[in-house]
Amino acid sequence: MKKRKSILTLIILSLALVLAACGGNGTENGNGEQQGSDSSGGNGATSSIIIATGGTTGTYYALGGALAVNIEQKTNINSSAQSTGASAENMRLLRTGDVDLAFTQGDIADYAVSGSIMFEADGAIENIQGIASLYNETIQIVVAEDSDIQSVEDLAGKRVSVGAPGSGTEANAEQILEIYGMTFDDLGRADRLAFGESTSFIQDGSLDAAFVTAGTPTAAVNELAATRGVRIVGLDDSHIADLIDQYPYYAEEIIPAGTYSGFDEEIKTVAVKAQLVVRSELEEDAVYEITKALFESIDALGSTHEKGSHISLDTALEGLSLELHPGAIRYYDEQGIQR
Known part of the structure; x- marks a missing residue:
């Protein structure tokens, strides 16, 4: 009887040692792998x-x-x-x-x-x-193909999307308008919209123009080109030079003809x-x-x-x-x- 108790005690002690060795501060996932509270697995490597x-x-x-x-x-x-x-x-x-x-x-x-x-x-x-x-991410001032907006100055008094709130596009729009002696207050209305919303509202006529900073061709602009037609308003050499002089992270950029459906001329703008x-x-x-x-x-x-x-x-x-x-x-x- 005493011998059986000794054997049972040894088994219990062995099990306790195994459990202690397998224990840790994290939890186990469904595969029995140790996980912590971050994106690292049990071996410390990012999982x-x-x-x-x-x-x-x-x-x-x-x-x-x-x-x-x-x-x-x-x-x-x-x-x-x-x-x-x-x-x-x-x-x-x-x-x-x-x-x-x-x-x-x-x-x-x-x-x-x-x-x-x-x-x-x-x-x-x-x-x-x-x-x-x-x-390069191209700053595009997007308007409908039949728009009367031909220059940055023509944005005065118009309904313009300047990018999502706090976005890079919004900063680009503010800086470009600044170089042309304008602010958001000079616009008829400054809306802060994502790219898809911007081009959708240009399509239905509730928005006149939108700043879009993205790699070209941009999907949202492609969608507008395929429906109502699209133009990109270019920047002139003098204002491009002034912009780069004041904000050196800009570079001159050419949007090639054919970038969008029906887009038959190259446009000069800037990029980051x-x-x-x-x-x-x-x-x-x-x-x-x-x-x-x-x-x-x-x-x-x-x-x-x-x-x-x-x-x-x-x-x-x-x-x-x-x-x-x-x-x-x-x-x-x-x-x-x-x-």
Whole structure:
């Protein structure tokens, strides 16, 4: 009897030791894998990320969805793309840790880390680092094909969408009007709408024009071109030079003829760089794998949206003023890219 009790005691002690060894501070998922409270698995490696994009009719959303698929295919990181209010909102989502990766305009990233313009009230965002510059985002002043608006000055007294509230497009609209000696008060009405809403309201006649900052061709503008017809209002050389002199992150840009259906002449305007940025807390190995997946997926991204084919290692650091994430640095060093 005593022998049986001793054996039973040994079994209980052994079970207790096994349970203690398997225990931890996190919880287990359905596969029995240890999970913490963040996006890291039990081995400390990043297991999932969220990519902040933009509105569903914009370039960010198309490319973000394709990038998420390719990250999943090329790494062990689960990835999903989230529709957002685009650049400025994406920076705030990185600050709070609600997303891990984000598309943004280069000028907006600069405002975020310096705590200026739309970030002045809340202060600088300190946990943003760069991965790559992607392509030029074109500032398009969109009107219906039969509109009488021929110049920026003609926007005076008109109903104009200046972009979603607090967006990069809104900042671009304000700065371009400023160079022409105008403000939002000079417009008949300044509406703050997403791209899809803007072109829909131009189509039904309740809006005269819209500022759209996005890679061309832009889905929302394509839809307008296919229905009512579209024109892009150009900027003249003198005002382009003044704009670049005052805000050096702009560059002259040509929208080629044929970009949109019925669009038979090239238009001169300006552009800013689209960039992919990351929450600085994200683990180095994960960002290395994400950066590698980005540049190994250019063909797939290009088949999703024409701007995807503009992504290149040769231009990855152009206009990128942010500090690079160590994971991105490791990848560029491997590729022999000079920083």
